[in-house]
Amino acid sequence: MKNKKITLVTKPNTALNNKTGPWRNKKPETDYNICIGCSMCSKVCPENCIEMKENINYPGKIKPVTDYDYCKGCALCVKECPVKAIKMVNDF
Ligand code: SF4
Ligand code: SF4
Numbered sequence: 001m002k003n004k005k006i007t008l009v010t011k012p013n014t015a016l017n018n019k020t021g022p023w024r025n026k027k028p029e030t031d032y033n034i035c036i037g038c039s040m041c042s043k044v045c046p047e048n049c050i051e052m053k054e055n056i057n058y059p060g061k062i063k064p065v066t067d068y069d070y071c072k073g074c075a076l077c078v079k080e081c082p083v084k085a086i087k088m089v090n091d092f
Helices: 040-044 076-080
Strands: 026-030 050-055 058-066 086-090
Touching: 026 058, 040 050, 040 076, 076 086
Parallel strands: none
Antiparallel strands: 026 086, 050 058
16 A cells, blocks of 8 residues: 655744644633733743733733734643733633
């Protein structure tokens, strides 16, 4: 029998083409009133999909903004947040 060629890995630098959001059934939600803007969630996110930005409602403070196209719902950000500002909610 002839072997089929199967590609198991993607080429380098193609991560932005591989949206991981559809993997998710829960998504992280951040309570900005609890968040202290430490950036820990942004640093540990394996998809690098949390960007720290200034928020219009919190002048002079930076808050995390999640790009749900790439959030795979792993909850690592929830585990690492030092003030428990993030919780996972259903996302069916
Ligand atoms: S749930 Fe995982 S992929 Fe989604 S923002 Fe948090 S750390 Fe990143
Ligand atoms: S880890 Fe928690 S406190 Fe720090 S920026 Fe993220 S949500 Fe805010």
